[in-house]
Amino acid sequence: MKDRLYTAGEDSAARRSAQNALYHITHSLVRLIAPILSFTAEEAWEVLGGRDDCSIFVEEWYGLPDAQLDGEAIAAWLKIGAWRAKVNKQLEEARTVGLIGSALAAEVDVYVAGEDYEVLARLGVDLRFVSSPRGPRCIALRPKPKQHIDVSASLHDKCERCWHYREDVGSDVNHQTLCGRCVSNLFGSGEARKYA
Numbered sequence: 001m002k003d004r005l006y007t008a009g010e011d012s013a014a015r016r017s018a019q020n021a022l023y024h025i026t027h028s029l030v031r032l033i034a035p036i037l038s039f040t041a042e043e044a045w046e047v048l049g050g051r052d053d054c055s056i057f058v059e060e061w062y063g064l065p066d067a068q069l070d071g072e073a074i075a076a077w078l079k080i081g082a083w084r085a086k087v088n089k090q091l092e093e094a095r096t097v098g099l100i101g102s103a104l105a106a107e108v109d110v111y112v113a114g115e116d117y118e119v120l121a122r123l124g125v126d127l128r129f130v131s132s133p134r135g136p137r138c139i140a141l142r143p144k145p146k147q148h149i150d151v152s153a154s155l156h157d158k159c160e161r162c163w164h165y166r167e168d169v170g171s172d173v174n175h176q177t178l179c180g181r182c183v184s185n186l187f188g189s190g191e192a193r194k195y196a
Contacts, residue, residue: 003129007162007182009190028062076119080130083110083120087149094151104163109150116147126195161186 001018008015030048034041034056045056069077087110091103100106112120120127154165159179168180175183181191 003162004193007185008193009185012185012190014191014193024062024064028064030056031059031062034059076122079116079119080123083112083116084130090149090151099151100153105154105158105165107152107154107165109152111149112147123195126193129193130195 001021004014004018008018026044026048030041030044033044038057041056045059087108088103091100091106091108094100094106095102110120123130156165156167157169158165159169159182160177161182162179164179164181166179166181169178170176171180172178172183175187178186184191
């Protein structure tokens with residue numbers, strides 16, 4: 001969520017959604033850590049705006065909102081998570097051998113077929129935010145459905161705001177060091193995100 005919090009427009013749905021999720025997670029977590037980290041939990045409770053006359057220890061467990069996901073959606077997100085782990089492993093290996101300096105400096109191609117392709121392709125352009133900072137381009141290999149991941153160093157310039165390496169850095173005459181996404185988030189209608 002860091003990318004959304006730092007780069008999305010201040011009042012964008014993507015940023016507000018991330019803040020909302022963090023609000024619920026924090027309220028749940030501070031209650032969970034209270035028996036173990038009592039002083040820390042009390043201090044966090046004060047920062048969260050707990051009542052002055054009330055301790056975290058008189059609060060009840062926090063009920064997280066129901067995400068209303070069916071079994072198929074949960075299975076799809078688990079599959080996406082498994083591919084994310086594979087991509088992260090490849091990125092770490094590329095970093096270890098000196099091919100890239102950071103994940104943001106990488107371009108990732110994920111070659112998948114079948115059901116995995118269908119699940120990943122549903123995310124569209126948002127796949128780049130779920131899988132890695134630059135994001136893989138999903139390519140289905142129909143004749144040879146051998147699944148693999150290719151990592152290469154990006155040949156594009158780095159945006160000074162979001163640090164993503166993108167081909168549209170400098171495409172706006174008035175903002176030569178920003179990518180098109182950041183220009184849109186700062187001065188335009190903002191980027192559209194559906195999943196991530």
